[in-house]
Amino acid sequence: MAKSKERLIAVKPSGVKDESVTHLIHDLVRQIPRGRVTTYGAIAKVLGLANPRMVGKAMSQIDGKGKPVPAQRVVTSSGRLSHDTSHHRHTLLEKEGILLNGDKIVDFKKLFWDPGREL
DNA sequence: ACGCTGACTATTA
């Protein structure tokens, strides 16, 4: 029996409006509890995306209008911040009680919030 | 159509 790695495919349920994955990602990110974090990969997995880069792309598309999206709670699989040269997200995270060592989250494993398991 | 780029990830050295 082959345990082939089925490549995850973005499922587009027919009948569902073309909400675009970006909106779904934003909604999911808004559900991340304060003081917890998750990863691009975890979000991608839950939404059935094959490429976590798409999640990052969605974050870069936050325009500031509508509900705010706590993108600071989304980090890389190694618990590090990405594209935070101005340390903007770094500051927000510490404000939520998350300790950081440089751009690395302390106790990332404990603070990790899995959208597919705890939600 | 084609090549490059990118808020990623896993593996290997």
Add this chain to the structure above:
DNA sequence: CTAATAGCCAGCG
């Protein structure tokens, strides 16, 4: 720990 590589896929010129 860092660096290099490969896989991944949508968007853009």
